[in-house]
Amino acid sequence: MKSINSRLTCERARVFPIEKALAKLGHFPVKTAEKEVWFLSPFRSETQASFKVSKIKNRWYDHGEGVGGNVIDLVCRILKCSVKEALEFLNQDWPSFSFQQPQHLIPNETSLTILKVRRIRHPALIQYLNLRGIPLHVANTHCYEVWYSFKNSKFFGIGLLNNKGGWELRNRIFKNSSSPKSYTYLQRNNEKLIVLEGMFDFLSLAVLNEALINNSDILVLNSLAFVKDIDVCVSDYELVHLYLDNDEAGRKMTLYLTNEYNHAIDESSSYKNHNDLNDFLCHERKGRD
Template sequence: MKRKINCETARNFSIVKALEKLGHFPKKSNEKEAWFLSPFRSETQASFKVSKTKNRWYDHGEGIGGNVIDLVCKVLTCSIKEALSFLNGDTLFFSFQQQQNLLKKETGIDIIKVQEIEHPALIQYLNSRGISVSIANTYCKEVWYLYKASEFFTIGLKNDKGGWELRNKIFKNSSSPKSYTYIQNNNKQLIILEGMFDLLSFAIMEDVLLNTSDILVLNSISFIKDIEKFIHKYIIVHLYLDNDSAGKKATQYLMNKYEHVIDKSSSYRNYKDLNDVLSYENRKEI
């Protein structure tokens, strides 16, 4: 009979193995450490370090770290009990059974269907983050794909190169090719957002401003320099980037370089991002 993992024994569970269960694989590895693309956001350069000798992780992009339980709780947004259940191999706690983050740049996926968002699990996930399905369907799609002969589904935001940003309750990743999403309405004002849920949150919180602006969703903070070619086209540029070290660094970079770029993160000063504000307001109403 298999022995159940508890809080004490879980700390010895290999973080590298846990990340593999979550669908994340190292970009480089040696006997002492392994480097991954962060499981907490989309990025193109590995900033997530795992010490194999200490069995601890550290995310250089966010400046946080911890043990394997901390990792699973953060990636899956779940309780310690649910994290232990996941490590034990029991997926019944999760509404997206058997859906792992199986996407790797090296393996790719085969998209088989793109449609309006209608799956109950996806709608439930959107609602939990304060997003209505009507708003989500304005900018996103329900994306079904094949991976190793198995079907999976997610919310997808298409980027300018035809790749997809992919989100559901279990994972956060993207298909190749990776790029930003540029929505042009022929306006003289540009709104720069960091990710899919920032866009959807902005559409609810600032719908008038959204409809009178052009929108650029980075999909990764690493695209900051790539999108500079658009900035000179606008009279004013508003930045709504995350209140983490990477977001603040990118904001400062653009503001130092362009006089017409304005930091708007003060409107969510005590929150991580726009969706954090919306989710908090949504929880208060429940």
């Protein structure tokens, strides 16, 4: 039986805005009305939005599967985590969140401080890499174990350094980043550039095609918001290979880049039945097990 304190924590967490939780998980609305918001389902690939969030009730319902629930149910399902881990996720990025006034949600980015950087060796991070199909030696070639403080609490994650000295930070529960935010550009004076969306796309391609990674310059966007900042990088190459996600946002960005640059090639057909490179890698790994 749950304790009273645990039960109250869950009850309070249920009023955390589902829209904000989805945004942190990388899902954004395609249609907004006064009382409800519609998303592409976070549980599968689709072209018509079937996932509804009620602003009034703060509940979600997936019409494609006929299931729904509260924000805790949603985070547990998307992250495949426990209720305790879901509560940690909801509290971490907005630690000053007021359950009585959820509309006043203002995270303080400046409170994230990097404490130490080292080679990846924490067992929890190694386990997380295994779940994502990434060998430790591949991760250690390109990333680090980064410890940081956020609102007087300590956290650690796998870190990818960006072009301005900030970090993209990932572990099994949290996605975070330190300022300044930017893309990651690995310049090796090659004639070919590979453009990827995120850290695990990069690591997955390093597993799937190590020679390609070693013989190309690499640009990891870290956020699609930086795509219009990369002209200075893209224009100088003979070929630009695009490995962006197969979701709606990724497809739109691929179309934008192939229209903007004649030498940009869409490579997403190599994982056409999967959302991204890591999804494809994990599927291939399961097939070999």
